[in-house]
Amino acid sequence: MSATLSASTLLAVPLAPLVCSIVAGLFGTKFGGNHIGRRITHSLTILGVLIAFILSAMTLKSVVSDGAHFNATIYEWMNIGGLKMEVGFLVDGLTAMMMCVVTFVSLMVHIYTIGYMKEDEGYNRFFAYISLFTFAMLMLVMSNNMLQLFFGWEAVGLVSYLLIGFWYNRPTAIFANMKAFLVNRVGDFGFILGIGLLAAYAGTLNYGETFAKADELAKLSFPGTDWMLITVACICLFIGAMGKSAQFPLHVWLPDSMEGPTPISALIHAATMVTAGIFMVARMSPLFELSDTALSFILVIGGITALFMGFLGIIQNDIKRVVAYSTLSQLGYMTVALGASAYSAAVFHLMTHAFFKALLFLGAGSVIIGMHHNQDIRWMGNVRKYMPITWITSLIGSLALIGTPFFSGFYSKDTIIEAVHESHLWGASFAYFAVLAGVFVTSFYSFRMYFLVFHGKERFDQNPDAHHDDHGHGHDDHHEPHESPWVVWLPLVLLAIPSVVIGYMTIQPMLYGDFFKGAILINAVEHPAMKELAEAFHGPFAMALHGFTAAPFWLALAGVVAAWYMYLINPAVPAAIKRACGPIYRLLENKYYMDWFNENVLARGTRALGNGLWKVGDQGIIDGGIVNGSWKLVGRIAGAVRWLQTGFIYHYAFSMLIGVFVLMSYFVWFKR
Numbered sequence: 001m002s003a004t005l006s007a008s009t010l011l012a013v014p015l016a017p018l019v020c021s022i023v024a025g026l027f028g029t030k031f032g033g034n035h036i037g038r039r040i041t042h043s044l045t046i047l048g049v050l051i052a053f054i055l056s057a058m059t060l061k062s063v064v065s066d067g068a069h070f071n072a073t074i075y076e077w078m079n080i081g082g083l084k085m086e087v088g089f090l091v092d093g094l095t096a097m098m099m100c101v102v103t104f105v106s107l108m109v110h111i112y113t114i115g116y117m118k119e120d121e122g123y124n125r126f127f128a129y130i131s132l133f134t135f136a137m138l139m140l141v142m143s144n145n146m147l148q149l150f151f152g153w154e155a156v157g158l159v160s161y162l163l164i165g166f167w168y169n170r171p172t173a174i175f176a177n178m179k180a181f182l183v184n185r186v187g188d189f190g191f192i193l194g195i196g197l198l199a200a201y202a203g204t205l206n207y208g209e210t211f212a213k214a215d216e217l218a219k220l221s222f223p224g225t226d227w228m229l230i231t232v233a234c235i236c237l238f239i240g241a242m243g244k245s246a247q248f249p250l251h252v253w254l255p256d257s258m259e260g261p262t263p264i265s266a267l268i269h270a271a272t273m274v275t276a277g278i279f280m281v282a283r284m285s286p287l288f289e290l291s292d293t294a295l296s297f298i299l300v301i302g303g304i305t306a307l308f309m310g311f312l313g314i315i316q317n318d319i320k321r322v323v324a325y326s327t328l329s330q331l332g333y334m335t336v337a338l339g340a341s342a343y344s345a346a347v348f349h350l351m352t353h354a355f356f357k358a359l360l361f362l363g364a365g366s367v368i369i370g371m372h373h374n375q376d377i378r379w380m381g382n383v384r385k386y387m388p389i390t391w392i393t394s395l396i397g398s399l400a401l402i403g404t405p406f407f408s409g410f411y412s413k414d415t416i417i418e419a420v421h422e423s424h425l426w427g428a429s430f431a432y433f434a435v436l437a438g439v440f441v442t443s444f445y446s447f448r449m450y451f452l453v454f455h456g457k458e459r460f461d462q463n464p465d466a467h468h469d470d471h472g473h474g475h476d477d478h479h480e481p482h483e484s485p486w487v488v489w490l491p492l493v494l495l496a497i498p499s500v501v502i503g504y505m506t507i508q509p510m511l512y513g514d515f516f517k518g519a520i521l522i523n524a525v526e527h528p529a530m531k532e533l534a535e536a537f538h539g540p541f542a543m544a545l546h547g548f549t550a551a552p553f554w555l556a557l558a559g560v561v562a563a564w565y566m567y568l569i570n571p572a573v574p575a576a577i578k579r580a581c582g583p584i585y586r587l588l589e590n591k592y593y594m595d596w597f598n599e600n601v602l603a604r605g606t607r608a609l610g611n612g613l614w615k616v617g618d619q620g621i622i623d624g625g626i627v628n629g630s631w632k633l634v635g636r637i638a639g640a641v642r643w644l645q646t647g648f649i650y651h652y653a654f655s656m657l658i659g660v661f662v663l664m665s666y667f668v669w670f671k672r
Helices: 007-027 039-066 093-116 123-142 146-164 171-202 208-210 229-244 253-259 260-272 272-285 293-314 320-339 341-372 388-401 407-421 428-454 486-512 529-536 538-547 551-569 572-580 582-589 593-640 650-671
Strands: 070-080 081-093
Touching: 007 070, 007 081, 007 093, 007 123, 039 093, 039 123, 039 208, 039 341, 081 093, 081 146, 081 208, 081 538, 093 123, 093 171, 093 260, 093 272, 093 341, 093 486, 093 538, 123 146, 123 260, 123 551, 146 253, 146 260, 146 272, 171 229, 171 253, 171 272, 171 551, 229 293, 229 486, 260 341, 272 341, 272 486, 293 320, 293 428, 293 538, 320 407, 320 428, 341 388, 341 407, 341 551, 388 407, 388 428, 388 486, 407 428, 407 486, 407 529, 407 538, 407 551, 428 551, 428 650, 486 529, 486 538, 538 551, 551 572, 551 650, 572 582, 582 593
Parallel strands: none
Antiparallel strands: 070 081
16 A cells, blocks of 8 residues: 555545535525525535545545555445455556546536526536436445446436436427437446356455456356356446446447436536446456457457447437447447457556546537527528537547547547457457548538538528427527537536646556556467557657558548538438438438337337246235135135034044944954
């Protein structure tokens, strides 16, 4: 344990937002009597997250400059048969980076919420929720054991349920939060099975103790099969990541989470819930490195998500849903990197993506405010004239997203593409094609949205129907757009800065230095992708210059040009393509019929199975056969026996004589 990191300081990081959330929730809402007003509520919760960010930044500085490290138990809950249930922190380069990303993005979202939610009745409740969300994510990333990891895992799921369904009087919001909750339970079932397998065979829930036994676990087979135990455990853990990080086919909840307010969309999609699965797999790298089968499975799932979820972004007209499908696709890139054993590249993209994706979501919310709560990009146009700050920051976010050289997204995306290219695992060829093709798709839908919103003709007065915003109010087509207040655009500016420079500044230490030393373990002999990239790396400037000549840049440029031509120069082209490709368009419009399949096959099948178990198993066998049948049988036996109990002595004497006669007959005839 390093003297520069104290347990009390680290404990203050998650507790600061938790305490402020409790105070805001108890005394700032109807539940507690509304004793504190809006100003005190948002000031208090922002202060809590600000304290957490400052302490996180100090922790990161100590880790980077002094090599500080912390791994200790804070509180031991119970000890059952040698299995310790405890609260503990593990702080290294991976944790310190995640702490800073979570708290900084959360701080920006808190400030932004002041302007975005100012007219909402649930203002104080929303601040209490997002602070609680921050606490849950911090407990997850700071944990040093799988019990605390699971607590944080489930806590972010619970609070996301509350936030997605924040407007609980909307049926669509209630459906969306229930969908998110149920789909995540599917993934979490696999997750807890993985934790259970590791705990059963390693005899511990502690990360370090489990990793120390990794080689022993790799020699074991799953009982009753010839499967490697470590493969089964890792795939179960990754199924949990598929739910939280919205990987195919457990991705269906994420687009519907747009029913929540825009600030929480930014927080969920950028820095907290959806990144939990990526972080978990990176943290468990000593285990995943022992199973090529699990890594190949991760590669294929990530490739499918990166490409096919990007296709869905092309046809979206809701500004928030375009960004939501972008999140799905980028999570696929991170997952592909994990499968290629480029864990540091996955986490690096997690960090850069957090900044520019939060920027894009908050920028979309700013546009919604400026457009008087219209969210349909078909009825916007030339918004840059009225909202210059939102325009330039959204352009920066879009350039970072498509991987423009020198922007932060370039360094992380290009590294992932090259790492997959160098991977020799099964499924790597498909994944490489998916992430390479995904560059064009990402560029096309990103700049389709950008051009339709910020350029071209103004279409404010052509909206055929009354669109509704997050707050459920129709917009007024006769009002021109306007720039958002400073509490909205200031976070955009602060997020735009790292969206440009953070990749250039950190690629050397994070990918090719010792930043993740001890936190991420790679078998460079079996999985040499990052080692080969390190040999070819000559600095961020040279990498960016070379990027102008590489295939991803030209694919991204082609996507921008195609979007520019189709939506600014010749708008008739998209309509013609739609008519010519009707079946494909319907497939995309119905989201590959995944929702239909889930609702009409899985859900109905589950209901039918449940009804069958209820009627046959519960009512028929348990109630009718065991419970009711047992007392009926006893009653019938008692009724029959009752006829023999007359109360007359001569009846009993007669029965005794009959018994003696039967016994005598038995001995006479059968014992001769």
